[in-house]
Amino acid sequence: MIEAVMVWNEPNNTSHWDFGIDQGWHTFAAMARATGQAxxxxxxxxxxxxxGLSPIDPxxxxxxAGQGVLDQxxxxxxxxxxxxxxxxxxxxxxEKLESVRRVTHLPVWVTEVGISTFAGDAVQAEGLRRTAQVLRGRAERIHWYSLFDLPQQWEATTRHKQREGSSYFRHFHMGLIREDGTPKPAVRxxxxxxxxxxxxxxxxxxDHxxxxxxxxxxxxxxxxxxTGLSWSDDHRDGCEAWFDKQMRALEExxxxxxxCFTPEHRGVVPHYTSPPQDPGEFVDFCARMVRRYAG
Incomplete structure (x- = not known):
């Protein structure tokens, strides 16, 4: 069922990992090494x-690599x-892919690439076609982001409306399918x-x-x-049943x-982007999920 696991999401993005607390990413590096081993x-x-690195920063x-993360x-x-x-x-x-390959011999996957319909449906359709042409044969794996638009009544997780202005609202238009269930032209x-x-x-x-x-x-x-299994959901009532339902639905x-995502009560500060007080708890969560869902 699980073919691969990703250790966190955009760890070098200020909205996904608080490196103001973890200056030098030393906590993250130790946690990633231990997770890889587990x-x-x-x-x-x-x-x-x-x-997935965002920005793409060699x-x-x-x-x-210098902290031994890529070894795991x-x-x-x-x-x-x-x-x-x-x-x-x-x-x-x-060139972005080549800049990464200069640093590592490991395969490079593009696990999120997408274009919103914020400026119009035709922009996404043409952008998808051109993206496929440019990336075909250059990346072993490409994941388009995303299938669905984000519902307007939700918040864009890890984003900051007050800081981002109009950029924030692009998050709600990244899907191939609109919130009402109708497909956009790029679906074809x-x-x-x-x-x-x-x-x-x-x-x-x-998620409905x-x-x-x-x-x-x-x-x-x-x-x-x-997709993702959030550590921050692991402390909710009924979390195991939800994880089971999600992974069972996706098993084909x-x-x-x-x-990724730290439970607020387990973070150095009470926020899901915070480094955990005890990184071993995240490692244990990852190991448990692999044991349960990797067959």
């Missing part, structure tokens, strides 16, 4: 992926959104890829969209799916599952 001990066939990767990983992942948030173009993807272009590109779709706790997601993934011919796909 996953290998549980199931040696599961690929270990260093959480210096951060070199820093992780099988893959390095990157994220890119050149038409929405990054100050570079789609045509820059080959994605389906034409014949399963060559995977999907990244996050599910919130008790799970069954519809499975239906759409089948219809679009998706084989590889990236080749799943890369991302482990």
């Amino acid at each position: 996953v290998r001990a549980e199931n040696a066939s599961v690929k270990r992926v260093l959480g 210096r951060f990767l070199a820093h992780m 990983m099988d893959v390095v992942a990157v994220h890119g959104f050149p038409l929405d948030w990054n100050l570079w173009s789609i045509e820059d993807w080959p 272009d994605f389906a034409a890829l014949g399963g060559e590109m995977g999907i990244c779709q996050w599910f919130h706790y008790q 969209r799970l069954d519809d997601a499975v239906r759409w993934l089948r219809e679009l011919g998706v084989k590889k799916l990236r 796909f080749e799943v890369t599952v991302t482990f």
Whole structure:
């Protein structure tokens, strides 16, 4: 069921890991090393992926290599959104990937790439086509972000509306499917890829969209799916039943599952981006999830 595990999500992004507390990422590096070792001990066939770098920063990767993190990983992942948030173009993807390969011999996956319909449906459709052309043959794995638009009444997790201004609202328009369930024009272009590109779709706790997601993934011919199991949900009532339901629904796909987000009461500060008080608790959570869902 689980083919690969990703250790955190965008650890070098200020909205995903509080490196104001963990200056130098020393806590993160120790936690990632221990997680990689624990996953290998549980199931040696599961690929270990260093959480998608955003921004794509070879210096951060070199820093992780210097702390022994890459010795416990099988893959390095990157994220890119050149038409929405990054100050570079789609045509820059080959150089971005090459900059990572100069630092590591590990395979490089693109585990999030996407284009919003904030400026119009045609922008996403053309951007998807061009992204596929540029990345095809250059990345072993590509996950389009995302399947669904984010419901307007939700918040964009890890984002800061007050700081981001209009950029914040792009998060709500990244899907191939609108909130009302209707497909956008880019769905045709994605389906034409014949399963060559995977999907990244996050599910919130008790997400009502799970069954519809499975239906759409089948219809679009998706084989590889990236999603997450949040450590911060592990302390909720009924969490085990929800994890079981989610993973059972997704068992037909080749799943890369991302482990991240600190329970507020277990963080150095009470926030899901905080380094944990005891990183061993995160490591234990990851090992337990691999034991339960990696077959």
